[in-house]
Amino acid sequence: MIIGLDVGGTHTDAVLIGAEGMVRDIKVNTDPERLYETVMSALDRLLAGQEVADVKRVVLSTTLATNMVVQDKLPPVAMVVSAGPGIDPEHFRVGSHYFRVKGALDHSGRELEPVREKEIHALGAELKKLGLPAVGVVSKFSVRNAAHELAIARILESYVDKIFMGHLCSGALSFPRRIATTYLNAAVYPVHTNFFTAVHSSLAKKGISHPIRILKPDGGNMNMSSSLTYPAQTILSGPSASVMGAIAHAPKDKTCLVLDIGGTTTDMAIILNGAPVIAQNGIEIGSYKTLIRALLTKSIGIGGDSVVRVREGKLAIGPDRGGAAMAHGGPQPTPTDAMCVLGMIEQGDRDKAAAGLAVISAELGLAVIEAAEQILHTACENIMRAADEMVDQINSRPVYTVHEMCEGVKIRPDYLLVLGGPAGQFAGRLAEMFKGEVEIVPNWRVANAIGCALARTTCEVTVYADTARRVITAQGEEYHREISRTFTLDDARKVAFELVRKKAAARGANEEHLKMEVLEESQFNMIRRFSTVGKNIRVRAQVKPGLIHGYDAESGTLNRADL
Structure with a gap:
């Protein structure tokens, strides 16, 4: 059997898939401060009454790193940059601790100016005083010759706990993108390490000793132990799980827009004739342009539990999440409260939801029901506007899928696939705004965990x-x-x-x-x-990214030999 586990900012979804298809699926609340307990709770419910020895494969995905970037909550880390002549690397500054040092290589990797050891030792002492958890080191042409990055890292290793080098993050030439990629590796390392420890401990306690795999943003997976060296590869692993969960249901003759609506974010992507569109030069997330090869996805801070406010007389939804919806005991009104007031969901306390929306309705000069309608309409409108922006961005350059370059193609989505916890509630409203057919993905509440479980290992x-x-x-x-x-x-x-x-x-x-x-x-x-x-x-x-060998999309079953 295979376990697929998607740890989101709001919920953790888990599925158990056997040769006969879906054995069990569950959804639990995610507590980012108590990840071990979150994962254990999911595994306890998922594996109840099952033979743990039958589990042959475990694949995870997470939106924790994605949410940190989208909500601008990255911890402080240092960046050390060696550039030499040319454009001032100050133009590519990331973070608040950014240091330019001497040393330069030419485009072929020949040394123009050596690294100055005294300068690096002095910088190391400064970093030690700052107490930063990690540092990124980037030399301009390190993909041709890594000597300068290695020299700087050797000196700094006695002053800091963890070092990430640009030449190991990507083999592609792009100095600005390599700086951003290395920075994100360093910045998401602490939260990813906590995630890895929690998951590893949880599975070990359950007696599962198989190597754990984690989904990468290109729709494939790798051993989770390897991800500690490349933690930025977990950024957008959640959105790629959404695509892989939808891909089996995407018509081969359609251009599909995929929307995974969660509690914290909505993740979106395009599937063209059955193949996901890919960010050929690297993903762009928040303000960061990276060299991380990935399915071309976009994450926005709108979900079922996004905070709803009124700013200058207009509704504002997200990008932050302040906790659960008020209908579930949370502190601030959310789209989930709007759906509760409108009778679209049965779970939750409608009176608490209405009380929360009363403040919003008063500021808007509307009845509570009218405010609830406007909240849901605005959320859907913002999601579709972001999707249109993503499509325009794709069409502004050559279109690549995971299989080929599609020369001269213009993306025009004519099929909408919706998944995620509130997909059933959002789909009808989105259909009013979308010109084409709308389908809710089977097992929509846990489709991302299914995609995670079935993804092929890539590199x-x-x-x-x-x-x-x-x-x-x-x-x-x-x-x-x-x-x-x-x-x-x-x-x-x-x-x-x-x-x-x-x-x-x-x-x-x-x-x-x-x-x-x-x-x-x-x-x-x-x-x-x-x-x-x-x-x-x-x-x-x-x-090539794709689903594992032996999976039958129509029946949802697996060839027993591939378990």
């Missing part, structure tokens, strides 16, 4: 070959070896696939069912003094 590798220097590297994989001057693009592909296969196996993939592909490749001649001195070759390869 990506980028290799660079410089035949003039006679070297090939894949910095994120700590791979470096000499090559001949006759090394070719085909040779680079073979190296990339070899590294992808090795990396996927280390992350828990079934090597018999790997589906690998080249994402992009390039080569150009290097000229010095009017003569060709060698070639610069780049290949990026991946294991």
Whole structure:
């Protein structure tokens, strides 16, 4: 059997799937301050009366990191940046503890200016005084030569607890995006470590010893232990679970807009002809443009439990969540209270919900029922406006899915898939605003946990070959070896696939069912003094995201051999 567990900011959803299909699904409240108890509660209910020995696979996703970024609640961490000549890295500042240091490499990885050890020691002493939990280190061309990042990290390791280096976060060239990516790795590390500890302890207590996997934002998964090195890979793992939960139900001849409406956020994505659209250059979340390859999703701070306020005579919903709805004993009015007042849900205290909305209705000069209608309408209107903005953003550049580039395609959603706890209540109102068919995904309350459970293990590798220097590297994989001057693009592909296969196996993939592909490749001649001195070759390869081998979408069952 397989366990899928999605730890959201409001609820934790869990499913148990066997060869016969869904065995059990449950939903419990998430307490971010007591994650161990939250996960144990979910597992107790999920596994009651089941043979724990039959559980062969556990896959998790979480919106905890996503919610931190969306709500601008990232803890303080340090960033140390070595740039050299060119654009001032101050333009790429992230966080309140951002330090530029000496040292520079050129575009091919040759040293122009060395790292100054005394400067780094002095900076380390300052970081120690600040007591920051983690630090990110980025050198401009570290994907070509990681020596400067490694030198800075070696000095700083005696002053700080945890260091993240840019060349390990991504093998792609983009200095600003690598800074943002490294920063997010450092910033979400504390909450992700707490999450990992809570989950690991909970499963161990249940007697489940199989390696735990966590969903990545590209719709695949990796061993959870690996995620401690790349914690930013958990950002948008919750939204990608939503896409994977919806993908089996997306018509192959439609352009589907996916909306996962939770308690804290609404996550949205596009599925084009059965394949999710991907953020080719890296995700953008909040104000951060990153190198994290991911399904192209958007998260906004609107959910069933978002705080409702009146600002300058107009309704404002979210982006924060102050707790449960007032109908459930919470402190502030929410869309859930509006649905309770309107009789759309049976759970909760309608009188408490109405009392909470009375303040809102008085400020708007409306009856409580009218205010409730306006709250729900505004929430749906804001969600659809954000979806339109996402579609416009996709259409402003070439469209990529997880399988191919769709040249000349313009996205125009004509099918809406809705999932998440309040999907049943929101779907009807959204249908009034959407030009196309609207469907609530089967098992909509826990569809994200189903997508999480069934996601394939994926990974990506980028290799660079410089035949003039006679070297090939894949910095994120700590791979470096000499090559001949006759090394070719085909040779680079073979190296990339070899590294992808090795990396996927280390992350828990079934090597018999790997589906690998080249994402992009390039080569150009290097000229010095009017003569060709060698070639610069780049290949990026991946294991394709998708659902695990043996899953039958129509019946919802699994081939027993794949459990």
